[in-house]
Amino acid sequence: MFVSSRSELSEFKRRYRWMRMFVVLTFLVFVGRLVHLQIIDGNEHHKESVDNVVRKVSIPAVRGRIFDSKGRVLATSMPSHTLVAIPYYFDMGKGYARMVQLLGLEEAEAEAIGERIKERLEDPTDMRRFQQMTIVERISQEQLAAIKAHGDELPGVDIVDLPVRYYPYGNLASHVIGYMNEVSVDEVATKSGEAEEPYRSGDRVGRKGIERFYESELRGIRGWRKKVVNARGLPLTRKETEVILPDARIQEPRLGQDVTLTIDVGTEKIVEQALRGHPSGAVVVMEVNSGRVLAVASKPNIDPNKMTNGLSYAEHQALNDSAFRPRIDKTLYENYFPGSVFKPFTAMAALEEGIITSDDVIHCSGFHEFGRRTFKCPRAHGDLTLREALVVSCNVFFYNLAEMTGMDRIAKYAREFGFGEPTGIGYNNEAAGHIPTRSWYDDKFPGQFRIGHTLNAAIGQGNTKVTLMQVAVAYSALANGGTIYKPQVIRRIETSEGDVVKEFHPEVKRRVAVSGRSIDLMMEGLVGVVSEKDGTAHSTMSDKVQIAGKTGTAQVAKRKRNDGDTQAQYHYSNRDHAWFAAIAPADAPEIAVVVLVEHGGAGGEHAAPIAVEIAERYFEEIAPRHEEPLIADKTEKKKVRLPSQDSETTAASSHRR
Amino acid sequence: MPRVLVHRLRDEFDWVLFILVTVIALSGVINLYSTGQASGAPDLYLTQIYWLVFGACCAFAVAIIDYRHYERHGYILFGCGIFLLLLVLLVGTEVNHSTRWFSLGAYRFQPSELMKVALVIGLAKFLHHDPRVEGRKLQDIFIPALMTALAMVLILKEPDLGTALLCLLIFLSIMMLTRLTARSTITLALSAPIVAILGWNYLLKDYQKERIVSFWNLFVDPEADKLGAGWHANQSMIAIGSGKLTGKGYLQGTAGPHQFLPECRTDFPFSVFAEEHGFFGASLLVLLYLILVMWCIRIAALSRDRFGSVIAIGVGSIFFWQVIINLGMVMGLMPVVGVTLPLFSYGGSSILTFMLCIGLLMNVSIHRIRR
The missing domain is CATH 1.20.5 (Single alpha-helices involved in coiled-coils or other helix-helix interfaces)
Known part of the structure; x- marks a missing residue:
């Protein structure tokens, strides 16, 4: 079968x-x-398999703080929790619904978040689905607790602690402190190479002021924590993690370094208060014997908290459109005609070049004719010495002086005092100002140079432009006997533990090559401006502190009336800028106060009272003169009138007797 | 009498086959234990053991009945396979857009698995009664081709591309035993591309085409499509490669337990094994399969009749091609089609089918010696 x-x-x-x-x-x-x-490919595949399961979560470095000179916190970082998600591991069904419920989101808000996640998931070649994206910033404690408790129901969702910057004093000194915001896509690409620690999208970076200038010191270096996860993005147990990642799983971040400024909050507040009533202006308060900046104000300014947390479009527009240019640091970036504030330096040129002596007299009949043009004075001052001319700020006197001295010699001494070049303070963009010379005119306007240009330059008009910081440096030099300091806004940099990384000492740029006698004569003139009956700032004379200073009333370019300008706006924009550069106390100078009120009118009436108020309150509240100094290292500010050996050296060469 | 039985067992029982199957199946269980640990199903290996024991009983039952009884009822067995395929199309359970399973309470049973065995028996029956000395012409293989085509069409209806393809490969392998005339061979070779084109256009579902295209892309440009349809193949290659020479060690793998390889228990167990045991372990497992297939050929060569030979070659071809397709898939040499690794993968239907195959093999092997 x-x-x-x-x-x-x-x-x-x-x-x-x-x-x-x-x-x-x-x-x-x-x-x-x-x-x-x-x-053959084993090692490569092994690395890939580890990368598969190991998620490197970065731990942000806490940014360093910014202190004022007395240790008050100007900028610090506050803890805040941000909900993030990696779209690829996110569960758009149950996970999404649960997240919305746990966070208690409004319908519209939840929908917007859903759309943002979906957008990244649409295209399978879009690598953003593997990138952590921010879902909700600054979640509340309740939301945090809810998410933490139900984390296992939310694959791909995580919470990162992102410190946010906080500026306790708001607007105060905001142009110096600066602000921060998120790096742009381009910056992530371009900045990554140069920084010690590459920037990543979502990072914040210092944008202005100290925040920007000391970005690398303040920033610190982020750490990381390695997490082992499964394919759904959920973390594994500690035991499983140890098996896959036996080596280091955490790298602590290096905290950012703290920066201490020379700025004093007390002085700063006095300055801000003194500027009340003026919509636009700027003030610099500088220690004359060190170049340290005690206060700077540029008005209007912006609350850095707002800038850091992001402005709305309307707020952006308002800032950009504002006629008062709140984004600009008017102490550094804006060039102004100095007006009569410049006169001491014209006088210095004439004295040093031997054009005039302290006893020579020039007659002011109220006008100065030159060619077809007539240059005027507010009134006929009569016979004036140099000192008297400074006191009454006689234009005719200085026209005559300028004619005799010549533009290039005036320029030489102006540059000697630091005009025409950036002061080198460091933070923020700094304008150089401008001191015109003959060759500059020949270059720019060939054949058009007239003596009239020299006359204008002599009284701080024409093409002479300065910054407030330059004026502060130059007047400090007049007050301290001729030392040009590099203005200084940083006191020291410390680690977060308080170890000093770098101490910043006053930096002498140079001693001006002029005689002590000339400087003394200038100071006498400046004292007279306030103390003498004819002085342009006599009305503001203080009985609390003796102040020397110089007024300035800088003409502004006449502007046509725009459509929509109110009468008041039109008048305002054509009013002169008011200057006052003060030195106090006059007998033993400690601080220079430079005030500019944009469109304030006459310097003596509108800028000088501000400077006087600042000086008075400074010596009352911040540094009372008869008590022990508040700042420990005040010793180095001990008033020493510089010895007159330099007057001997320069006298021989330039003084006609 | 019992003494005689013991002697027969000692002399005629195929210990090599028994040991091979035991080692492979136990490796599978051990591997399954590892994949189950982190993925929330730690007791699956027990289920697998129950199936193996049940399968072994079935294999024993199949083995002790002289296979000539199967020969006698060959067409009936084949008919039963076809009937079950028809039945599953009518009352089967749909999962993932395909109707492959009967649901029996908590268990699911896949008749297309049984069909492979039924096809082998049917073809064996035909060839047993059709001995030739000279070469065969095309019309001589028309009936077995028709039988195969019937099975394939029904399986493709489900649809189950992998198993249908396997039926074709079984048919081709068995026909390799016979000799075709040169003319018939050329005709077949020329018509193959036409069949392939028609099949691509009319038989394959979109997701099947997508997998083949993704495989092709992976082949041409390994970097592309890592995250799309090529994800499985890529993850599998990473897992295997990361085992390097000696492996990460038992229970230390990451791909399977942590769900980077979906279906790591049924389709990708080899990747997990290779990750944990490295080149040594993986090549040892490959060697075991090689020995198993070679042993099938040996059993075929020693068989006392044509039916036995065709059964051994048919069963051997099921093992061979499933191993090749599965390993090719997990090593990135072939497209991802859901074909299990014989005796190693998790799954009742799969284990049962292979145990029946082993029972048939054992049967042929035991009865090779003439008395």
Whole structure:
């Protein structure tokens, strides 16, 4: 019944050998493939498999703080929690619904978040689905607790602690402190190479002021924590983690360094208050014997808290459109005609070049005719010495002086006092100002140079432009006997533990090459401006502190009336800028106060009272003169009238007797 | 009498086959234990053991009945396979857009798995009664081709591309035993591309095409499409490669337990094994399969009749091609089609089918010696 015979098997016989060969060869191919995958490419695949499960979560470095000179916190970082998600691991169904519920989101808000996540998931080639994205910033404690408690229901969702910057004093000194905001896509690409720690999208970076200038010191270096997760993005247990990642799983961040400024909040407040009632202006208060900046104000300014947390579009527009240019640091970036504030330096040139002596007299009849043009004085001052001319700020006197001295010699002394070049204070963009010379005119306006240009330059108009910081440096030099300091706004940099990384000492740029006698004469003039009956700032004379100073009323370019300008706006914009550069106390100078009120009108009436108020309150509240100094290192500010050896050296060369 | 039985067992029982199957199946269980640990199903290996024990009982039952009884009822067995395929299309359970399973309470049973065995028996029956000395012409293989085509069409209806393809490969492998005339061979070779084109256009579902295209892309540009359809293949290659020479160690793998390889228990267990045991372990497992297939050929060569030979070659081809397709898939040499690794993968239907195959093999092997 079972039919079978060996002979029938003959058809199959010869086939088995070929089958065996085929089978063996095929398996050899697979062993070869194993060699390729596991031995040749093994290390590469091993790395890939670890990368698969290891998620490196960065720990942000807490940014360093910014202090004022007395240790008050100007900028610090506050903890805040941000909800983030990696779209690829996010569950758009249940996970999304649960997240919305746990966070208690409004419908519209939830929808917007859903859209943002979906957008990244749409295109399978879009690598952003693997990038952590911010879902909700600054979540509340309740939201935090809810998310933490139900984390296992939310694959791909995580909470990162992102400190946010906080500026306790708001607007105060905001142009110096600066602000921060998020790096742009371009910056992530361009900045990454140069920084010690590459920037990533979502990072914040200092944008203005100290925040920007000391970005690398303040920033710190972020750390990381390695987490082992499964394919759904959920973390594994500690035991499983240890198996896969036996080595270091955490790298603590290096905290940012703290920066202490020379700025004093007390002085700063006095300055801000003194500027009340003026919509636009700027003040610099500088220690004359160190170049340290005690206060700077540029008005209007912006609350850095707002800038850092992001402005609305309307707020942006308002800032950009404001006629008062709140974004500009008016102490550094804006060039102004100095007006009569410049006169001491014209006088200095004439004295040093031997054009005039302290006793020479020039007559002011109220106008100065030159060619077809007449240059006027507010009134006829009569016969004036140099000192008297400074006191009454006589233009005619200085026109005559300028005619005799010449533009290039005036420029030489102006530059000697630091005009025409950036002061080098460091933070923020700094304008250089401008001191015109003959060659500059020849270059710019060939053949058009007139002596009239020199006359204008002599009284701080024409093409003479300065910054407030330059004026502060130059007047400090007048007050301290001729030392040009590099203005200084940083006191020291410390680690977060308080170890001093760098101490900043006053930096002398140069001693001006003028005689002590000339400087003394200038100071006498400046004292007279306030103390003498004819002085342009006599009305503001203080009985609390003796102040020397110089008023300035700088003409502004006349502007046509724009459509939509109110009468008041039109008048305002054509009013002169009011200057006052003060030195106090006059007998033993400690501080220079430079005030500019944009479109304030006459310097003596509108800028001088501000400077006087600042000086009075400074010596009352901040540094009372009869008590122990508040600042420990006040010793180095000990008033020393510089010895007059330099007057001997320069006298020989330039003084006609 | 029992003494005789013991002697028969000692002399005729195929210990090599038994040991091979035991080692492979136990490796599978051990591997399954590892994949189950972190993925929330730690007890799956027990289920697998139950299936193996049940399968072994079935294999024993299949083995002790002289296979000539199967020969006698060959077409009926084949008919049963076809009937089950028809039935599953009517009352089967749909999962993932395909109707492959009967649901029996908590268990699912896949008749297309059984069909592979039924096809082998049917073809064996035909060839047993059709001995030739000279070469065969095309019309001589028309009936077995028709039988195969019937099975394939029904399986493609489900649809289950992998199993249908496997039926074709079983058919081709068995026909390799026979000799075709040169003319018929050439005709077949020329018509193959036409069949392939027609099949691509009319038989394959979109997701199947997508997988083949993704595989092709992976082949041409390994960097592309890592995250799309090529994800499985890429993750599998990473897992295997990361095992390097000696492996990460048992229970230390990351791909399977942590769900980077979906379906790591049924389709990608080899990747997990290779990750944890490295090149040594993986090539050892490959070697075991090689020995198993070679042993099938040996059993075929030693068989006392044509039916036995075709059964051994048919079963051997099921093992061979499933191993090749599965390993090719996990090593990135072939497209991702859901074909299990014989005796190693998790799954009741799969284990049961292979145990039946082993039972048939054992049967042929035991009865090779003439008395």
